[in-house]
Amino acid sequence: MLRVLLIAGLLSPSVPSRAPALHVMTWNVCAGTYRSCPLYRRTTAELAWHVAVLATKADVVFLQEFCAGADAGLERELEARTGRAWSVKSAGFAHPDGSPYQCAPDRNGAPRGVQSVTLAVAERDARFEVHALTTPPWGLRRSAVCTAGRALCTAHLSSGSVYDDRQKGKPYRHRQLRELFELGRGVIGGDLNLVPRDAARAYEGRDECDPRARWTYVTRKRKIDYVFAADGRMRRCFVDYARKHWSDHVPVHAWVTR
Numbered sequence: 001m002l003r004v005l006l007i008a009g010l011l012s013p014s015v016p017s018r019a020p021a022l023h024v025m026t027w028n029v030c031a032g033t034y035r036s037c038p039l040y041r042r043t044t045a046e047l048a049w050h051v052a053v054l055a056t057k058a059d060v061v062f063l064q065e066f067c068a069g070a071d072a073g074l075e076r077e078l079e080a081r082t083g084r085a086w087s088v089k090s091a092g093f094a095h096p097d098g099s100p101y102q103c104a105p106d107r108n109g110a111p112r113g114v115q116s117v118t119l120a121v122a123e124r125d126a127r128f129e130v131h132a133l134t135t136p137p138w139g140l141r142r143s144a145v146c147t148a149g150r151a152l153c154t155a156h157l158s159s160g161s162v163y164d165d166r167q168k169g170k171p172y173r174h175r176q177l178r179e180l181f182e183l184g185r186g187v188i189g190g191d192l193n194l195v196p197r198d199a200a201r202a203y204e205g206r207d208e209c210d211p212r213a214r215w216t217y218v219t220r221k222r223k224i225d226y227v228f229a230a231d232g233r234m235r236r237c238f239v240d241y242a243r244k245h246w247s248d249h250v251p252v253h254a255w256v257t258r
Helices: 002-011 044-054 068-082 171-183
Strands: 022-028 060-067 087-092 115-121 128-132 143-147 152-156 187-191 206-208 225-230 234-239 252-256
Touching: 022 044, 022 152, 022 187, 022 225, 044 060, 044 068, 060 068, 060 152, 060 187, 068 087, 068 115, 087 128, 087 143, 115 143, 115 152, 143 171, 152 171, 187 252, 225 252
Parallel strands: 022 060, 152 187
Antiparallel strands: 022 252, 060 115, 087 115, 128 143, 143 152, 187 225, 206 225, 234 252
């Protein structure tokens, strides 16, 4: 009987192994201009370190309220920690007149660049696209940043503050949401500044990382940070509450079928 089982095992067709998932992290770093945030006025090296520590196992990183002056340091830190090549691209915010919306300088007075939405991918010399989103004429100008071909896209939508889409019905955020999801052709995420019921359009034909809709915004305990992929592609989700003292948002990790 044992011989028969062994022979049957040898003759059975091999079951293909499951392809490794794409690990995507999204995080609003809150590094730029809010004095109450822990990474406010931290050096660019410190910003890079905090992101890289969280992204050691990631393949893709979406960041909001990052500082573009830390891009090169982030690329180096990710490469050192992961042993892989990385590419980083930031799309800076701008004032209504088009002038750059700068991060506050670090505690030593050194500039940290423009406050940005940032996309990092574990790939050498990756190519990126930046697409302007429709914003209130009186509010910050914002963009989505995507990989070439738009398989990966991230953005930080208008905040809903008195100076940035506070109108009834959130018209600019809904328009930005539509624009972002018309751009993205694969994995899309970031800080949408909309709770799930207001972001319903994004769920059409897609899975979101956390179907339980747990809070991601520390200050008000509501979900406004997301990772979306096509139906059936989402394999796992982790909301990192252990890092709730690092920012006013917690990191969200998604594992997506490639």
